[in-house]
Every structure is written in structure tokens, then in C-alpha cells.
Amino acid sequence: MAQTTETREKLISACLIVKNEEDVLERCLKSLRNFVDEIVIVDTGSEDNTVEIAKKYADIIDYFPWNGDFAAARNASIDKASGEWIFIVDADEELILDNYNELQNLKQFLKTASIDVGGIGIGILNISNITFLDVNSIYVNQIRIFRNKPEYRYRGAIHEQIVGKILENGNKIHIYGGKILRHYGYISEIVQKKDKINRNMVILERELKKDPKNSFNRYNLGLEYDRIGKFDKAIEEYKLAVKYLPNYNVGYANNLFKRLVRDLIELKRNKDALKILLDVVKIYPEDSEFYYYYAGTLVNLKKYENALKIIDKAIAMGEPPPYIMHLRGVGSFRAWHLKGRIKEALGDYKDALTCYEEALKIEPFFLEAVDSLIFFLYNQLPREKAREEVKKRFSNVDHEVVIGNIAAFLGALKEYDLALEFTEKIPDSLELKLKKAEIFFWQKKFNKSSELLREIIVEELKKKNPFLYSTGLYLAVLVEVCLNDIDNAKNYYKLLAKEELLSFNEKNYILGCFLESLSSGKLKQVEYKDEFDREKLEKELWQLAATFLSLDKFDEFEIVYNLIESNHFINNKKDKFGKLFYRQEFYDLAAEALLEAVKKHEADDETYYILGKICEMKNLKEEAISFYQKALSEKREFKYYLALITLYNSLQRYEELKEILSEAIRKYPEAEILKALNAVVKKL
Known part of the structure; x- marks a missing residue:
């Protein structure tokens, strides 16, 4: 039972409404029992x-028949509470x-708060990834604690609100902040299992029929579309929410613009x-998250010098104030990581390394920075030296998720x-066995992989981690296909298809189309369905x-090749196949496909750059120069300049070298390698 104070009336009553929460409730109540004085559950x-x-654990348990109204259920729990403060x-x-x-x-603050304080805003970390915790969380302040007064009651059938009632009664809100609660409810696998999205959308659409211009409900409907990956639908709702926005200061407005962007x-x-x-940074000048997205957008548009100025501003501002809902790290470790990417694109490799190191110094569990640092080391150093650096830099890592990411x-x-070697750091870890x-x-x-997967899937994974279980099943299907054991592959796929967590999963749908095509000998057409995202289908x-292709499984590759060729929603197939062949080191096939892409007008700057690289490998240097020049005419990328400069230098064509080097320095004045080359060229 919950503890009660002996010297005064109950201070805090925790109020919960629940339905089918057996997977999570005990964790919640265990955390509350030594903090609150009363637990009320409806x-x-x-x-x-x-x-x-x-x-x-509960002091009071009551029952309230569900009527599709969250505020009514929430208020029923408050009615039963006796503490001075409702939590x-x-x-x-x-x-x-x-x-x-x-x-x-x-x-202590609750014991001494002035009488005019009616509600308290506390910091909540919304966790977004089932395999990790705070690093990818959204920080939000919500009014979750308020005085136990009969006039303080919720309103709103969904995403119910209490703030208005507190302010209407002449009391004020105090933003306490801190990090008080972790919220796991919007991890995608949990959302799908509990069917939260369908439940919420039914309520929101019902409410919007009553009031189509309700900006808050439009915003929340956009959030639900977001969670199922229907970004175009989400954007439509967000734009309507902006259109009907009462003012820019309402609590959700800031996050509405972030979601839209x-x-x-x-x-x-x-x-x-x-x-x-460009508009919202003026409306919310104190919020570094908008500057983080501003810089990221400029990076996507290849405007690196401008992006550098903006990300420096985000870093100088630091994290957004605690009263603003924000993604952790936008003014710190994420911003430093983005700056590293910008510096690398500008050819300033020394500073890029410093930025990646700074990101990991602030947040050692930030996996994007871990990946970028490893990739940087392998790009900039001889392979043996890169190997030594990775060992040295990550030798003390002891978290299984980070180790697993490094190993992958x-x-x-x-x-x-x-x-x-990294997977052996924690021998008993399921994550690392996988x-x-x-x-x-x-x-x-394949036999070793199959044996290990059988062991961990049957004995451990399903019991301890449903997400890892589904990941293991997917891998098991591929392993059995490579062993030519199609019956076993189909058995694993049946288990995969049963998993409730895998609703709307493009990855497993594509695997199923492939497996059916393989086992039947007849091509199973990949169909675009409403619940699927077209880009994700193509990506898978x-x-x-x-x-x-990387496993030299050419018969299996041919099936996927035919699935791609037969689909109308995939554009620029020759160009994409050419780039795939290049990445997998099938250079003749790559050249053939990319030249076909040029004829079909599917080519972009990267197409010409790759053709230049292939020509260099084949010692066709004049052709390589021509392709690099074409790539530069499409986009003034640093690596295109560097490829052309290096080639001119090897051919001792110094006049052309000086000309292109001068142009590159004007475009990338901070690039160390260009400065060094320029010093050498001046002596020629």
C-alpha cells in the first residue's frame, strides 16, 4: 500500500485511469509508492x-464505464482523491x-507553495525508441500537479486539459520543470499493440465533426497521422491547425510548427x-530547436556555409528553456553532430572530428554521432589505423545498445x-547475441547464424523483448533462404506475421512478397496499399x-530485381540499380546501368561522379575528367572538386589544376586539404 504522512493530511494523491495495462502498470505503481501518499485508480x-x-498498490480502486470521453474518466478519479495536491x-x-x-x-515545494499557485508544470521525457531511453526523448512540461479543488476539473474528450480551469479561477501556474516522469506510451511498437492510434482517431474525428475549426484537435489528428507515417495527411491537418490557431502563445503552437517542419x-x-x-525563428526566437531544423534544411539544400552560421547560433543558444517542448540535444549534442557533418562536407576534417567528439562528450549514447565518428575514421585513416582508433575510443563502452550499434x-x-570482438563485451546480452x-x-x-538464432529465439527473445524477437525472426527468414531451406524460412515468416507489433510494417510485407515469389516460382506483385508508405516500400x-547482392546470392537477387522492375511506383530504376551495383563493387554492371540512366535522362550529379570514379579505375582518365566536370556543373560539391583536382595533379596538368583549385577555394575557403594543395601548387 502507499505510504501516508503521520504529521499532516495527505499531501499528494496520484490519480490514474487504466484499461488493459498489465504490461506496464506494476512498473508505474512501484515507482509511485514511496513518493505519493495515496494512489487512486479508476x-x-x-x-x-x-x-x-x-x-x-492502490489505496482506492473504482470503476467507470468507458464512454469515449477521457475528461469524464479523469475527473472520476479526481473525485475519489483526498490529498492536498492531485498528481x-x-x-x-x-x-x-x-x-x-x-x-x-x-x-518540499508542494508543502510550501504560495496559495495562489494552482497548478505545477513538471518535466516529462517522452521516450521514442524501445531499445533506448533518454537520449532520443522529447522533453515536455505538462501541468500534471494541481490543487485538489472541486472547480479544477478536466474538459475535452481527448487530450483533456486542466490549465484553463485553473486560470479561470484566478490561480497561477508554476513551471517547476526538472525531469520527473518518463513516458513510454508513444514508442511505436507499444502504440500499435494497444491500438491507440485507431482509438484516438475515432474520438478526434468525432470531435472535429462538432467543431471543424478546433485547432487543437486538428493538431492532435496530425500527430496520429504522424505516428503511422502518413506525413502528407499530417501536414494537411497541421496546416489547418495553423489556420485556426487562436494565437502563437497557446501551449501546443510551438510544437505544431516543429511537427509541420x-x-x-x-x-x-x-x-x-x-x-x-524563416518566419517561426522570429516568432519563437528563444527556441534553438527551430535553428537546428533551419541548419538541417540548409544542409539538405547543400548550402553548407549558411548552415554553419545557423548551427553555431543553435549551439550558442543551448537547449531550449524548460517550459518549451523540445527534442533533447538540439542545442547541444545533436547540434554539435550536425556541425560535424557540415564541417566534413566543407572539407574541414580537423574541426569535423572535434565536433563529433564534442557531441559524444555531452551524450555518449548518441548513436548517430557514434556512427559518424566511426565512418569518419575509416574514411580519413588507413584501415589498420582506423581499427586501432575505434578500439581505443570505444574500449570503455559498456552499454549493450551502444556496443550493438558499433558492432552493426x-x-x-x-x-x-x-x-x-565488441559483441563479446557482454556475453549474456540478448541484443549482442542477435x-x-x-x-x-x-x-x-549461415549455419552458425541459424544455430544461434534458433537458440535465442526459442529460449529467450520472445519472453524478454518482443521487438528483438521480431528482428530475430526477420533475420532467421533470410538465413534459412540462404541455406535453401525454404520450408523453415516460411515457418519463421509465419511466426513473424503473427506478431501484433508488426502491423503496417513495410519491411515484412516486402519480405513476404519475396518469399512467396521464391517458393511459388511466380512473381508476387508488390502492391501499394493505403496503410503503407510508398517510400518505405521502395526503400525495403x-x-x-x-x-x-552483397552475399553473392544472385538467384535471390534476381527475384528482387524483377519485383523492382515490375513496379510502376519506382522511378529512375536504371540510375538506382547502377548506384547499387557500384556500392556492392560490381563496377562493370554499375557503368552499364548508369550510362543507360544518362541516355534516359535519369542521371544526377552523383551519377556522373560515380562514372568518373569507374573511369579512373579503368585508367580512362580523360573520360573521368569529363564526368567529374559534368558532376560539378550539376552541383558544386566538395568531393567533386577534390576528385578533379587530384586527377589533374596526377596528370601534371597544372594550369587546369590551378584554375579548378582557385574555384574550389572560393567555394570552400575553410577546407584544410585545399589550403595545403594550394601551398604546394604555388611552388610549382
């Missing part, structure tokens, strides 16, 4: 063990107990995003022995093609 129709779990908590949240001092300070960037509509960002990235670089099976797969040690097809 069940709205659970059909699992939720109520039995609640009985172990609203959801079952898929937990107190951050390692912030003990902060929790005690919050409790992020979705436009996701759909590669960078110019549209930039147009909005090294595997992609074909550094299999070093990757396996990575080991994956590395065996890439090494073409290319990824599967790359997998079989």
Missing part, C-alpha cells in the same frame, strides 16, 4: 490482470527515481520547410572480426536487393 473496463496488479499519472509512465533529490525538492523535411520538401522556418556498423564496413548472429550472416556463415525493396 478502471474503464480492463479484460486482463490490470485490476489484480492495482490491488497490490495525474498514466500507467505507461514512471517516476524517474534516480533523480531522487529532484523528487524530494518537488515534494519535420514532416516537410521528411518528405524532402526542404524549400517549403525553409519558408516556414563495423559489420557494414566488413570489419567482421572487430565487430565480433548482433553476433547478424555478423555471422554477413560473413556467409532496395535494401533486400543489396542484401542478396
Whole structure:
């Protein structure tokens, strides 16, 4: 039972509404029991063990028949509470107990708060990734604690609100901030399992029929479209939410613009995003997250010098103020990482390395910076030296997710022995056993991979981590295909298809089309369906093609090739196949496909650059120069300049070298390698 104070009336009543929360409720209640003085739970129709779990911890359990109105259910729980302060908590949240001092300070504040303080805003970390915690969280302040007064009641059938009632009664809101709760409810696998999206959309669409100009409900409907990857639909709702926005100061307005910008960037509509960002940085000048997106958009548009100025501003501003909802790291580790990418694109390699190191110094678990640093080392150093640097820099890493990420990235670089060495750091880790099976797969040690997967899938994965279980099943299908055991592959796929967590999963749909085509001998057409994202379908097809090509499984590759060729929604196929062949080191096939792409007017700057690289390999240097010049005419990329400069230098064509080097320095004045080359050329 929850503890109660002996010297005064109850201070804090935690109020929860629950339905079918057996997977998460105990974690939540355990975290609350030594902090609050009373736990009130209202069940709205659970059909699992939720109520039995609640009985172990709750002081009051009541029942409220679900009527599609969250405010009504929430208010029913408040009616039963007797504490001085109401603390609203959801079952898929937990107190951050390692912030003990902060929790005690919050409790002390509640004991001494002035009488005019009606509500308290506390910091919540919304966790977005099932395999990781705070690094990828969204920080938000919400009014979750307020005085227990009969006039303080929620309104709104969904995403219910209390702030208006507090202010209407002449009281004020105090933003306490801190990091008080973790919220796991919007991890995509959990959302799909609980069918939250369909439930929320039904309620929101019902409410919007009553009031089509309700900006807040439009915003929330956009969020639901976001969660299922329908970014175009989300953008439509966000634009309507902006149109009906009462003013720019309402609590959700700031995040509304962030969501709109992020979705436009996701759909590669960078110019549209930039147009909005130019306005919102004036509306919210204290929010570094907008400057972070501003810089990222400029990077996507290849405007690196301008991007550098903007990201420096974000870094100088630091993290947004605690009262603003924001993605962690936009003014710190994420910003430093983006600056590193910009510096690398500008050829300033020394500063790029410093930026990546700074990002990891601030947040050692930031996997994007880990990947960028490893890739940078392998690009800039001889392979043996890069290997030594990776060992040295990551020797003390002891978190399985980070180790697994390092191992996977090294595997992609074909550094299999070093990757396996990292997986041995925590021998009993399921995550790392799965990575080991994956590395065996890439090494073409299919029997070893199959044996390990059988062991961890059957004995451990399903019980302990459903997400890893589904990942393991997907890999197991591919392994059995490579072993030519199609029956076993189909059995694993049946298990994969049963997983509730895999609704709307393009990856597994494409695998199913391939497997049916392989087993039947007849091509299974990939169909575009409403629940699928077209870009994701295409991405998964290319990824599967790359997998079989890299393993020299040419019969299997041919099936995926035909699946791609037969699909009308994939554009520029010759160009994309050519680039795939190049990445997999099939240079003759790459040249053939890319030259065909040039004839079909599918080529872009990268096409010409790759053709130049292939010509250099074949000692066709004049042709290489021609292709590099064509790439530069399309885009003034640093690597295109460098390729042409290096080639002119090797051919001792110094006049042309000086001319192109001078142009490159004007474009990239901070590039160290260009400065060094210029010093040498001046002596010629």
C-alpha cells in the first residue's frame, strides 16, 4: 500500500485511469509508492490482470464505464482523491527515481507553495525508441500537479486539459520543470499493440465533426497521422491547425510548427520547410530547436556555409528553456553532430572530428554521432589505423545498445572480426547475441547464424523483448533462404506475421512478397496499399536487393530485381540499380546501368561522379575528367572538386589544376586539404 504522512493530511494523491495495462502498470505503481501518499485508480473496463496488479498498490480502486470521453474518466478519479495536491499519472509512465533529490525538492515545494499557485508544470521525457531511453526523448512540461479543488476539473474528450480551469479561477501556474516522469506510451511498437492510434482517431474525428475549426484537435489528428507515417495527411491537418490557431502563445503552437517542419523535411520538401522556418525563428526566437531544423534544411539544400552560421547560433543558444517542448540535444549534442557533418562536407576534417567528439562528450549514447565518428575514421585513416582508433575510443563502452550499434556498423564496413570482438563485451546480452548472429550472416556463415538464432529465439527473445524477437525472426527468414531451406524460412515468416507489433510494417510485407515469389516460382506483385508508405516500400525493396547482392546470392537477387522492375511506383530504376551495383563493387554492371540512366535522362550529379570514379579505375582518365566536370556543373560539391583536382595533379596538368583549385577555394575557403594543395601548387 502507499505510504501516508503521520504529521499532516495527505499531501499528494496520484490519480490514474487504466484499461488493459498489465504490461506496464506494476512498473508505474512501484515507482509511485514511496513518493505519493495515496494512489487512486479508476478502471474503464480492463479484460486482463490490470485490476489484480492495482490491488497490490492502490489505496482506492473504482470503476467507470468507458464512454469515449477521457475528461469524464479523469475527473472520476479526481473525485475519489483526498490529498492536498492531485498528481495525474498514466500507467505507461514512471517516476524517474534516480533523480531522487529532484523528487524530494518537488515534494518540499508542494508543502510550501504560495496559495495562489494552482497548478505545477513538471518535466516529462517522452521516450521514442524501445531499445533506448533518454537520449532520443522529447522533453515536455505538462501541468500534471494541481490543487485538489472541486472547480479544477478536466474538459475535452481527448487530450483533456486542466490549465484553463485553473486560470479561470484566478490561480497561477508554476513551471517547476526538472525531469520527473518518463513516458513510454508513444514508442511505436507499444502504440500499435494497444491500438491507440485507431482509438484516438475515432474520438478526434468525432470531435472535429462538432467543431471543424478546433485547432487543437486538428493538431492532435496530425500527430496520429504522424505516428503511422502518413506525413502528407499530417501536414494537411497541421496546416489547418495553423489556420485556426487562436494565437502563437497557446501551449501546443510551438510544437505544431516543429511537427509541420519535420514532416516537410521528411518528405524532402526542404524549400517549403525553409519558408516556414524563416518566419517561426522570429516568432519563437528563444527556441534553438527551430535553428537546428533551419541548419538541417540548409544542409539538405547543400548550402553548407549558411548552415554553419545557423548551427553555431543553435549551439550558442543551448537547449531550449524548460517550459518549451523540445527534442533533447538540439542545442547541444545533436547540434554539435550536425556541425560535424557540415564541417566534413566543407572539407574541414580537423574541426569535423572535434565536433563529433564534442557531441559524444555531452551524450555518449548518441548513436548517430557514434556512427559518424566511426565512418569518419575509416574514411580519413588507413584501415589498420582506423581499427586501432575505434578500439581505443570505444574500449570503455559498456552499454549493450551502444556496443550493438558499433558492432552493426563495423559489420557494414566488413570489419567482421572487430565487430565480433565488441559483441563479446557482454556475453549474456540478448541484443549482442542477435548482433553476433547478424555478423555471422554477413560473413556467409549461415549455419552458425541459424544455430544461434534458433537458440535465442526459442529460449529467450520472445519472453524478454518482443521487438528483438521480431528482428530475430526477420533475420532467421533470410538465413534459412540462404541455406535453401525454404520450408523453415516460411515457418519463421509465419511466426513473424503473427506478431501484433508488426502491423503496417513495410519491411515484412516486402519480405513476404519475396518469399512467396521464391517458393511459388511466380512473381508476387508488390502492391501499394493505403496503410503503407510508398517510400518505405521502395526503400525495403532496395535494401533486400543489396542484401542478396552483397552475399553473392544472385538467384535471390534476381527475384528482387524483377519485383523492382515490375513496379510502376519506382522511378529512375536504371540510375538506382547502377548506384547499387557500384556500392556492392560490381563496377562493370554499375557503368552499364548508369550510362543507360544518362541516355534516359535519369542521371544526377552523383551519377556522373560515380562514372568518373569507374573511369579512373579503368585508367580512362580523360573520360573521368569529363564526368567529374559534368558532376560539378550539376552541383558544386566538395568531393567533386577534390576528385578533379587530384586527377589533374596526377596528370601534371597544372594550369587546369590551378584554375579548378582557385574555384574550389572560393567555394570552400575553410577546407584544410585545399589550403595545403594550394601551398604546394604555388611552388610549382
